[in-house]
Amino acid sequence: xxxxVTLFILISICFVLQTTIFKAIAFAGIAPNVLLVVVxxxxxxxxxxxxxxxxxxxxxxxxxxxxxxxxLNTLLYMYIxxxxxxxxxxxxxxxxxxxxxxTAGSDWLLNTTLYLLVFIGRRRFDYLYxxxxxxxxxxxxxxxxxxxxxFLLVKLNEWIEKEEKRRAKxxx
Amino acid sequence: xxxxxxxxxxxxxxxxxxxxxxxxITFVCICTIFLSLVANISGGPLNSVAGYVFTPxxxxxxxxxxxxxxxxxxxxxxxxxxxxxKKLKKKVYSLRTQLNTIKLEKYELENYRKLLDLDAKxxxxxxxxxxxVAKDSSNWFSTFTxxxxxxxxxxxxxxxxxxxxxxxIISDVGHNYSTxxxxxxxxxxxxxxxxxxxxxxxxxxxxxxxxxxxxITFSELRDSDNKVKNGDSVVxxxxxxxxxxxxxxxxxxxxxxxxNNLTKSGTITPAVDFEHIExxxxxxxxxxxxxxxxxxxxxxxxxxxx
Numbered sequence: 001x002x003x004x005v006t007l008f009i010l011i012s013i014c015f016v017l018q019t020t021i022f023k024a025i026a027f028a029g030i031a032p033n034v035l036l037v038v039v040x041x042x043x044x045x046x047x048x049x050x051x052x053x054x055x056x057x058x059x060x061x062x063x064x065x066x067x068x069x070x071x072l073n074t075l076l077y078m079y080i081x082x083x084x085x086x087x088x089x090x091x092x093x094x095x096x097x098x099x100x101x102x103t104a105g106s107d108w109l110l111n112t113t114l115y116l117l118v119f120i121g122r123r124r125f126d127y128l129y130x131x132x133x134x135x136x137x138x139x140x141x142x143x144x145x146x147x148x149x150x151f152l153l154v155k156l157n158e159w160i161e162k163e164e165k166r167r168a169k170x171x172x
Numbered sequence: 173x174x175x176x177x178x179x180x181x182x183x184x185x186x187x188x189x190x191x192x193x194x195x196x197i198t199f200v201c202i203c204t205i206f207l208s209l210v211a212n213i214s215g216g217p218l219n220s221v222a223g224y225v226f227t228p229x230x231x232x233x234x235x236x237x238x239x240x241x242x243x244x245x246x247x248x249x250x251x252x253x254x255x256x257x258k259k260l261k262k263k264v265y266s267l268r269t270q271l272n273t274i275k276l277e278k279y280e281l282e283n284y285r286k287l288l289d290l291d292a293k294x295x296x297x298x299x300x301x302x303x304x305v306a307k308d309s310s311n312w313f314s315t316f317t318x319x320x321x322x323x324x325x326x327x328x329x330x331x332x333x334x335x336x337x338x339x340x341i342i343s344d345v346g347h348n349y350s351t352x353x354x355x356x357x358x359x360x361x362x363x364x365x366x367x368x369x370x371x372x373x374x375x376x377x378x379x380x381x382x383x384x385x386x387x388i389t390f391s392e393l394r395d396s397d398n399k400v401k402n403g404d405s406v407v408x409x410x411x412x413x414x415x416x417x418x419x420x421x422x423x424x425x426x427x428x429x430x431x432n433n434l435t436k437s438g439t440i441t442p443a444v445d446f447e448h449i450e451x452x453x454x455x456x457x458x459x460x461x462x463x464x465x466x467x468x469x470x471x472x473x474x475x476x477x478x
Contacts, residue, residue: 016226019306019317020233024241029383029447030311049190056197064222065351066308066315068359070213071204073310074197082194114312119358126380133383134311 002167003160007042010156011058014038019065030134032141033107034149035062039077040084040106041146041153044099048085055081068118076113080106093154096147103146104139111135223321223346230306231319238450297416298456299333300324304449305349312379314354318452321348326454331408331416334452337443338362338408338419342454355421356382356446364390364421364440365409369399372409375421375440382446387425387439395436400427406440416459 014034022031035058043051059077063070084102091098115130124130207213302318320326322345332339332352340354355362360377374392381387393400404424408415422442429436 012226012229015309016229016233016306018309020230021237023307024237033310035309052190052194060218061222061226062309064218065226065306065317065349066310066313068313068315069205069208071201071208075201075205078194078197078201082190111310111312114310118312122358124358124378124380129380134379138311 002163006156006160007054008057011035011038011054011061015058015061027141028137030137030141032145033110033138034142034145036077036080036107036110036142037103037146037149038153039081040103041099041150042157043081043084044087044102045091045154045157046085047088048082051081051085052078053081055079072114072117076110080110083109093158096150099150100143100146104143107139107142108135111138219344219346223349227305227317227319227346227349230317231303234303234305299453300326300456301451301453303451313359314357314377314379314382314446315343315351316354316449317349317351318454319349320454321346321350323347325456326350327458329414329458331414331419331455331459332452333419333444333455334449335444336420338415338421339444339446339449339452341414352452354446356388356442362415362421363409363412364406366393366400366404366406366424368401368404369395371395371400372411373406375406381439385425385439387441388422389437390440391430391435391437393427393436393438394434395427400424400436402426412459414459416455416457 018031018034022034025031039051039055039058042054055077056074059074062073062077067073084106087098087102112135115124115127115135119130120127204213300320302320302324304316305319307316308314318332326342326345328342328345330342332341338355340352340357340360342350343353344351353360354377355375356377358377358379362375364373364375365371366373371393373390375388375390378389381389390406402424406421406424408417408419408421410417420443422440425439425441427436427438
């Protein structure tokens with residue numbers, strides 16, 4: 001329960017920040033995708049099941065407010081959480097290289113799929129242009145943001161796990 | 173006893189393998205995507221719940237943010253503003269003289285209208301002011317949410333304007349917020365009309381052109397006499413079933429002949445500064461489509477066609 005509440009608050013804060021402040025300070029019209037970092041990192045730390053559920057919640061939130069089609073973001077973020085969860089066995093709290101690679105890869109995957117699903121059907125074939133102006137800048141920003149918040153997320157996760165263990169002990 | 177039951181339930185929940193959930197939700201999502209493509213559905217009750225939780229937070233943070241930026245801007249731009257003020261004062265004088273002549277002309281026009289028994293051509297729309305609370309969480313779709321929803325009488329399909337130009341259309345409504353799809357959104361299509369020649373065109377948003385030159389594209393212009401020039405203003409057309417007639421979209425930026433030699437296409441500079449949008453007006457009149465006198469009849473026919 002505590003885990004769910006904490007994650008709910010975390011995702012809410014990130015969502016609110018991403019849609020207000022980050023949009024205001026966006027560089028060249030491109031804002032970093034913090035929610036993706038949260039989904040990918042928690043999937044990576046906690047495994048495919050939890051990553052999947054966090055992805056569903058985050059994607060649904062985006063769909064409700066901004067999604068062009070209801071369910072599109074839910075679908076994409078769910079898969080991002082799930083795929084990142086497959087790498088759980090390589091998770092070490094001190095190592096930041098793999099998470100950086102994973103978020104960068106996830107961001108590329110997310111935006112490319114979005115492009116393939118929404119844009120290519122309407123004869124917007126110039127993938128290289130979109131890659132240059134939207135996908136790669138967002139990937140770079142998101143990766144930079146990951147450097148700053150990855151350890152915060154790891155700490156948060158450790159705190160939740162500690163609390164869970166403590167409570168489990170009390171119950172016994 | 174209670175604890176063990178709790179744990180059992182936990183085990184039971186774990187028992188459904190992740191991949192089945194993944195497959196199930198994938199199926200549900202694909203269904204809702206198709207439904208929203210075909211029937212234009214929205215989240216329904218989810219909208220209201222989400223609106224209650226997030227809109228107040230976003231509004232709060234946004235107001236703090238805009239307060240800070242306005243304060244920093246105040247210091248930076250004071251000198252520019254003074255310069256601009258001088259320039260604008262000069263402009264005011266010249267405009268005032270223009271206004272007088274226009275007033276005279278308007279008076280004349282009204283007289284003629286009275287003679288012809290015509291009502292005012294553009295009825296005064298019932299408008300409501302709203303401010304932007306949040307912008308699209310991805311970088312692909314130029315959508316934003318405003319702080320007015322169904323409780324203020326906003327409905328899906330209402331037109332949104334700012335700075336005297338068309339911003340977009342309400343695409344989704346919650347209780348205390350609504351989502352606006354702008355005309356520069358890649359998925360947007362508006363029927364426009366060139367005011368000088370009354371030619372109808374199809375105006376569509378495009379990320380690519382917006383990013384490169386700050387313009388949106390138009391197509392389907394039939395102008396065999398080459399009468400359409402750069403700088404001609406484009407307004408929403410009477411043939412549009414979603415947009416009120418005569419709202420300024422922007423000015424023609426470039427016209428090019430299509431490869432079929434029949435139609436032309438090109439770009440339009442929008443009248444609204446979409447980068448710095450903060451306050452908008454929502455026109456509360458919905459476009460009436462179909463004959464009002466035969467309302468029941470049209471309702472029946474739409475039901476049949478569904």
